[in-house]
Amino acid sequence: MRYVPHHPVFRILKADADEMSEHYARTLSPAKVEPLGGGQRISVEDRHYSAGPFSIWAGMCHSGMKVTFSQPSDAFVLYLPHSSVMEIDVGRKRLLSTPGTAMVGNMAHFERLTIHENRGHIGIAFDKSAMVGQLSQLLDAPVLGDIGLCATVETDSAIGSRLAALGSLLWDCFDGPGGNRVSTTATTHLFQAAMVMILETLPHNYSARLHKPMSPAMPRNLKRAIEYMVANIAEPMSVADIAREAGTSVRALQTAFQQFKDTTPLNYLRQMRLEGVRKTLCDDANTLSIAQVARAWGFTHMGRFSAVYHDAFGQTPSETLKLHSRRGIGIAPSSSPDANR
Structure with a gap:
């Protein structure tokens, strides 16, 4: 220790x-x-x-x-x-x-x-x-x-x-x-x-x-939309694609996401993909490169992916991988001098 x-x-x-x-x-x-x-x-x-x-x-x-x-x-x-x-x-x-x-x-x-x-x-x-x-x-x-x-x-x-x-x-x-x-x-x-x-x-x-209270039960079309996103997480999809598979209109789908998830359908999809990448990078069993993990979760433009990942988590994908690896093998973070603030 x-x-x-x-x-x-x-x-x-x-x-x-x-x-x-x-x-x-x-x-x-x-x-x-x-x-x-x-x-x-x-x-x-x-x-x-x-x-x-x-x-x-x-x-x-x-x-x-x-x-x-x-x-x-x-x-x-x-x-x-x-x-x-x-x-x-x-x-x-x-x-x-x-x-x-x-x-x-x-x-x-x-x-x-x-x-x-x-x-x-x-x-x-x-x-x-x-x-x-x-x-x-x-x-x-x-x-x-x-x-x-x-x-x-x-x-x-x-x-x-x-x-x-x-x-x-x-x-x-x-x-x-x-x-x-x-x-x-x-x-x-x-x-x-x-x-x-x-x-x-x-x-x-x-x-x-x-502190937002629990939302009431999600409508069926929203559940279907999320199920479609999860099942096809790596595939390109538009709001129209998601609405069609959920059996609803684009406007109704957007309203449902705003009411129950406080975001848009495509932002929700991106959030799921980002969380998926982060969890994979933190998985000790993962052997894929960062680019391979990103593609597996539906990101095709590596430069744009790195930028949105950093915006979401405050660190780059490589920093996530490095920090998790160091913690996983029990190595304490190194100390560095700093100033009185």
Whole structure:
């Protein structure tokens, strides 16, 4: 069994703004860093651990600084502050992260962080691919759009207290005494539990679909349409073909899919094909190449297939195959340095 590394990977004391900007560009996302106040030096202390698509850190920004991102970061972040204030500019909104208030956000939407003097927090980051993959599992369907997640929650509330407790537990798993090591498998499950808790309890643009009540029984023509799609999943088909085999009109079929599946017939077909590819790539018994798997599920244009697969799951087909292979043989994800966020 592999264990998570137990050594900090980031510490900067009294760096200038250019050094901090270079550090962010190298480890997180291109950004311009400026000190707050009249000083030119920035003092940051941080202990930071990475485990595959997840990372966790805790530290203190003694002098304060402003971080303006020039490119989006493909990660979601949970901040659990214990001192001072951080302001997050998201479009026209400005969110405050203060002690007693947890904050979760899609960093792709962050424009600027203003970190005030003596700011301290635990931070947890989830790669976009991990969050998209977790949401697709909860929905039992590919996630084809951006996840609009940016919310605050009081840590004395039921939801906030659970998130804070889970964050503290994760931190203890990484930053405890050297003899009390915790396996990568255990910490991965804890990170996944945090993602599920965030997605199920905090508001975002997929919340309604997650909490949508069970639909009434599907009409017979819709069942026939889906059965035809499944039976001929690799064959080219149009909406007219599907409607004809289901014994209904194109308009009636489109209405049924919109009412009961919240999508169009062809989008539903594509979702089934994408899920089929992903499950096959994650199957230990699979011996086919990515192109062969894609063709077996009805994709004929490899470039277009790779693009829609990445949009659906936040990772390329080869990344899915690689990540599953590494997990399947029990190899822990490698660690990589990262910056205080």
